[in-house]
Every structure is written in structure tokens, then in C-alpha cells.
Amino acid sequence: MRQYRAPSGHLIIGTADVLLATAIIQGFASTGEPIYMGESEVDWDTQTGRTRDGKPIYVCDAGEEWTLDQCVAEEHPRT
Numbered sequence: 001m002r003q004y005r006a007p008s009g010h011l012i013i014g015t016a017d018v019l020l021a022t023a024i025i026q027g028f029a030s031t032g033e034p035i036y037m038g039e040s041e042v043d044w045d046t047q048t049g050r051t052r053d054g055k056p057i058y059v060c061d062a063g064e065e066w067t068l069d070q071c072v073a074e075e076h077p078r079t
Contacts, residue, residue: 004071010060012071019047 004012021040028034050057055067 001076003074003076004058004068005074006060006062006064006066006071008060008062008064010062010064012058012066013061014059016050016057016059016065017047018050019043 006012020043022043023034023040024037025034026037052065052067055069057065058068058071059065
């Protein structure tokens with residue numbers, strides 16, 4: 001199995017994706033601002049990976065975004 005690390009040494013943990021979601025509200029304040037319930041309904045069928053210059057974007061455990069060519073590969077024996 002191969003894993004990748006960002007140039008900063010942080011482990012790559014996932015892809016940067018975009019999807020549609022509906023933030024659930026309980027109503028509106030007198031100012032007209034929505035009062036959020038603190039949860040969202042995600043439409044997983046809309047999920048798409050973000051890219052930069054045509055390359056998929058990956059996220060490290062520090063929350064930074066990288067393309068794979070910027071990262072360092074690590075080989076790990078299968079257990």
C-alpha cells in the first residue's frame with residue numbers, strides 16, 4: 001500500500017470535494033437572518049472532486065490542499 005505526505009510532512013487523508021447540501025433552519029430572526037439548526041442534508045449524488053490545473057486536489061491532516069505531484073510517496077508493507 002502506498003500513502004502520500006504533503007511537503008510539510010502531514011499525511012494526505014482525503015480528496016477535496018464539492019457537493020450540494022441544504023442547511024436546515026428552524027425559522028428566521030427579526031432581522032431576516034436564518035436561524036440554523038446546526039445540521040445539513042447532503043446530496044451525495046452531486047459529489048465531485050475539485051481539481052487544480054486538471055489535477056485532483058488532496059487534503060492533508062493539517063487541512064492544506066495539494067496536488068499529488070507536490071507530495072511524497074511512502075511505501076508500506078501490507079499487514
